Amino acid sequence: MHRFLLTPRWWGINLFVVLAVPFCLFMGSWQLGRFEDRVDSHREAASARPVTEQTAEPLDALLPVDKKTSGRPASVTGTYADQFLVPDRTLDGRTGYYVLTLLKTDGGRAVPVVRGWRPGPAQGVGPAAPAGRVTVTGALQASETSTSPGVHAEGGLPAGQLGVIAAASLVNLVPYELYDAWLTVPTASAGLTPVPAVAPADTGLDLKAFQNLGYTGEWFVFAAFVLFMWFRLYRREVEARRDAEAGLLVEPAQQPVG
Template identity: 70%
Template sequence: MYRFLLTPRWWGINVFVLLAIPFCIFMGSWQLSRFESRVADHRDATEEAASQRTQTARPLAELLPVDKKTSGDQVTATGRYGKQLLVPDRKLDDSSGYYVLTLLRTDDGKALPVVRGWLPGDADPAKAPAPPTGEVTVTGSLQASETPGDNGVSAQGGLPAGQTAAISSASLVNLVPYDVYDAWVTLNRGDSGMKAVPATAAADTGLDLKAFQNLGYTGEWFVFAGFVIFMWFRLLRREVEFARDAELGLVTEEEQHAAV
């Protein structure tokens, strides 16, 4: 009755099943490991954030380049404020507003983007406080350069002069006449009465939508594996039934092959 399993058609089906099931299990396990990695990163980032509140600020050069470990660390830098820009469409405490971003010219000639604070409403240069003059020393949380799509950052384009959508060297290089660090700082205390902007978690370390997408993909791959097994047994059962009917003379061999 099971001689049909030796036919070329069933050899092909069996090979496909034997390859598909391990592949689905592998992909599901990989997606699960990605989710577990994000959970671990989130836990580490939470613990790191707690320790960062009491850590001593270190010079900028000691913390570059910014990575998951140094993102959010306390940093100090000295220089003179230069060009000021506004970063629109930024929320703080569920209110819409904008960042006041000022470039700090350091002794090495490069500029460090410093978010001096947040103001509510539409970006308005007239309402943004002018930066202090003379040499200043800033202390705040070090952040990695933003990219469109991270933390709601929109793509650059269509903004008025004096505004930028993302705080990154790639965006600022076209707006300022000097080199810019591939990092930025948000002050611990807002300058000139502005609200301080809290540090954000490093990219790919939070339990965001991407993390739960990994968990959803895990379930999908295991469902695919179960579906392959289900369909194999369904086809097997159907072929057995037709084989039994053929032995009893209820269907012809041609009808059996046409049905399956």
């Protein structure tokens, strides 16, 4: 009765099921794991002390920037150098620009420091940075990319303006080595508003987190659907063979030719 399971057709069906079900379960578990990671990161962020209450660590000790070090207070000493404006940045529902100044350290490398935000179109050179040697403490941020939230295209910007805060965007504009990170200070200069730290990508209970949860359900449903279809095909095959053995299947009469 069940020898049909050894036919080439059913070998193909069985092989598909054996491969598809574990794959669907694996993908569902992976998506569930990503959702759980986001839940954990959300809890950690909710329970963490405000940046202003955390102890600042040397910048080099927190690099490279990852999900754990992003937003942590970092301290670095140096002298302010070149300054740029970063246009089309939104804060509290208003559009304005960042004032970004490069802090050149004793080692020769420079770190971009966002000294604050100002509403309106980016014009001029922005408020001057403090002169002389300074120690800056700010929230550590990973370099932006062209796909980061709030980032606009780089092309067509006037001289002295920057679209993406990243070493790759600054490397051809300044004659010194750059850190692949940037800082935003909690206390801005006069006339500027402090820019809050941005949560690292793929963390927190945002829309993508619940997309991961939805994908989890979809993959488990796919696995159940594969098993359901296999059982349905199996049952139909068994019933058809039983009917054939009982003589209940009648071949359709052949139509005369011509």
